[in-house]
Amino acid sequence: MVDPTPQRAWRALCSFCGAPVEFRSADSPMAVCSYCRSTLLRDGDTLRRIGQVADLFDDHSPLQLGVAGRYQGEPFMLVGRAQMAYDEGVWNEWHALFDNGRSGWLSEDNGQHVFAFEQPARSALPEHWARVAPGQAVFIDQAPWVVASVAMARVQAAEGELAFVPDFKQAHTVLELRDTQGQVLSIDDSETPPRRFVGRAVALPDLALSGLREGSSEAKVKSSGIECPNCGTPLTPRLGQSLSIACPSCKSVVDISQKDEGAGLGYYAQDNGLEPLIPMGRTGRLDAEGSGYADDWQVVGYQERCDEPESSEDEQTFWREYLLYNQQNGFAFLVDAEDGWSVVRPVTGVPSTRSATAAFKGVTYRKKYTYTAKTTYVIGEFYWKVRRDQRTLNTDYVGTGSHGTHQLNREQTGSEITWSAGRAIDAAVVMKAFGIHAAKAAAFRRDAGAGGSWSFGEQGWVWVLVVIIVVIMLARCSSDECGRVRDTYGAASLEYQQCSSRAGSSGGSWGGSGGGSWGGYSSGGSHK
Template sequence: MAEATPQRRWRAACPNCGAPVEFASAASASAVCGFCRSTLLRDGDTLSQIGQSAEIFEDYSPLQLGTTGRWMGRSFAIVGRVQRGSELGNWNEWHLLFDAGAETPRTAWLSEDNGQFVVSLEAPLTEAPPSAPALGQPLTLAGQRWQVAAIIEAALRAAEGELPRPPKAGRVVELRNAQGEVGSLEYREGAAPIWSVGRSVALADMALQGLRQTAEGESIAEAKFKGRSIACPSCGAPLEPKLAQTKSMVCAQCNAIVDLPEGEAKALGFTPQNRGLPPLIPLGRTGTLAVGDGKPEAWQVVGYQERCDIPEDAEDEQSFWREYLLYNRLAGFAFLVDTREGWSLVRTLTGAPTQGRGGVNWQGRDYAQRWVYGAKTTHVLGEFYWPVRLEDRVQVTDYITRDGQNLLSREQQGPEVTWSGGSPVPAEAVKKAFNLVAPAGQFARDTSAFKSGGNLLRNIIIGLFLIVLLFALLRACSSDDCQQYKTSFGENSNEYRQCRSSRSSGYYGSGSSGGSYGGYSSGGGGHK
């Protein structure tokens, strides 16, 4: 028989092992026994076992059961967690229980979203959602205009604590809008879809208490998983990932890209790669930078990848750039991007811009479309929170404001569309932030090249010059140096034929065909 505690907690014995199972909310319908991992269903004062949950795989999240905080003026406690996964990686969904108040409590979740965090509230859905939404397309739902950002089959990895319902696997459709919101449709067999709407949050602003602690004398950035060591399947060297979000990492011994498992297991596989040039910013280095209008924060370099665009034809110039994956325990992830035009610092967006004529609008700013291209990964080092692969290909569209101070990028890969935004960073600021000593030429960049107006005028001038040059070349190629023989003796005369033969043999000098003029091509350009 269950018993109520003075703190309005309900307690009952696990029907499988007899261990005590507590419920902090009368509205919670499910829990996972912390001793035997049984998935339990609550019906009044009765608990019944309906399944078995896998072990929670160890991670580096600063959150844990029992962590408390405040959001929108109300206190909450983390009482449960669901770990989900798909081809895009794994993530946590933390079940929040708010303090009692006049307002009817709603089911709330704190979820990890592309290296950031989102608080979502479940809400009733009075209309039938679309049965087959299309990735990247707009739709209207719950009175809002959305863009479909992802369509995934979310597997259930594990669960713990107190939950509003028994966790299940199923299809999840993720939506984003111009208000910076993320909507989620969770389809469940034999039941109506579960609808929730959320916004991004900064953990530092939530007055969190009871976070996970690292060992004494060990910095957060340097803390490692205790006992998590995996043998490299290529050379046998030990791999010790520092982040729980890590899905791929590069072996420091043989440079192979290794797919990491969840928890303690053998590595899933590897891809050999040649050793490239070392990154300008060493892995593990920490620097202080401000993202957008935010305050300066300490970011650690945990990953590095080189990428290039995919030319449409052999004559297009190919552009290469480098991306440093930065990590902050409470802020999540960011990208420091090094292109031939300059440095920029960007983060993934929770929402999605609205489409406009010739570009998009995001948070009151108009962005002009700049480049559309395919891109691929050519070299990687370090750790990544998504399964990175050599030759990974994405379709990219870059946007920029007229003054060049704000950048947007849309990337589509498989079942997901991701938007990221940021701004240029002076090279000297990068050097100072990460305490770098390098030749000036390695950091010198023409940051004015980010300005769309300057680029537009330059490209117009170059384009007009090339058009004139092209017409001149076509005219020269179409002219006949043997015209005088053709006029005097006729097209079939020996004189005319001999003249044409000498021209074709190169006796009078020949020019090269193909190639580009002055190094100009229609491809390439700035990225992110």
């Protein structure tokens, strides 16, 4: 076990409230008083107060100050945190101090974590480096990188001991790049010359951490609570990092990113929908990494999405995504698409792409479709801001040869690109993982043919429910929602009659059979 006692420390009293403040590194220029939130600069042997920082946005992370662990065999302790804010939300940068005096940063990255260290510049940055576009390939320090995101971000809040003096008022350009070796390069212009940090993805269980936050990750909210601005129903976020939550009563999507600022909450109303096949809040034991080891994942969010065909001749598809959460492993997505189920997670690096192929971690993929995806309905909580009819540009890839169940997705939202990797899984595996009764198996199957004769019973009514779900989702994506049901089941079928009755129309053509999107490997919205 790592000894949390430092070999040496510098202690003083806060110049504002008199509380003890400790510096574990002789190189740390500032700290935040844990009692009065004063920002304190070291000035010789005294502390000088330069202001007061905002309260931290309490999030889902099991990390906290004092957590100790090992990385590449070296002991470290988390001694500080800088909480970064940009238009799409917030993320944490944890200051890790190693026993050998080295400083590192354990950063959040799309629901996962990256361990990064400052790197000296070996060459000048490309001209206009801060104005590159996501997806652009650049050479920095004689190495190839791909731009993943460009954002204006600032230090929103901080605690503990930091290795730099943050500017809490001014936003700076933060450029994030990735390479095919799984590395992440971060550059920001908060200082001159810009600082560079290089890191790799890490799994918290591999860091042998001790002193983690105990208990569930339930959000802490002010005693006044949060009310839906549309209907007044009390809202109770379960994840502190959630930036959007759907009201359980009126289904309005509420932006809670400013819930502690005293300002009115933004929202938009959406139509009521049917409950997802997997109940919200249900926990299932699932191997989300394909490693052969299962973890407990809780369903915290659900969204329905569809593609936007480029022409009326293209087939439109829809799919549903369940946002899963595990306290140490972060987030994953369970996708229910027309061709089956899959589980995907955002990845740190970028694949090597050429023409219509991509290579990632020894697997070769071929491109299937590029399409615009639109989110049409959500319930639950999300760690990004959900916007009405939120759109992303997606490209789907599928593994070749013996890796036919492997999947890869590139998703772009604004100035950020996220790659996700996953694999197809059987519906029976999903049902077993989340304790779904066998009587509902028909609703989970996606490869069953629609023809043939069958009699009503429990499975028959399940199929009717499935058709109704299909109709509702298509109604949000298409103005002629019954055409496909008619083409599949026939104009005299009960399914088509129910669809026509619900939609108040007599059907109509819904497009041909060519093209369309693969649909459903994506990782949700734009988020750090």
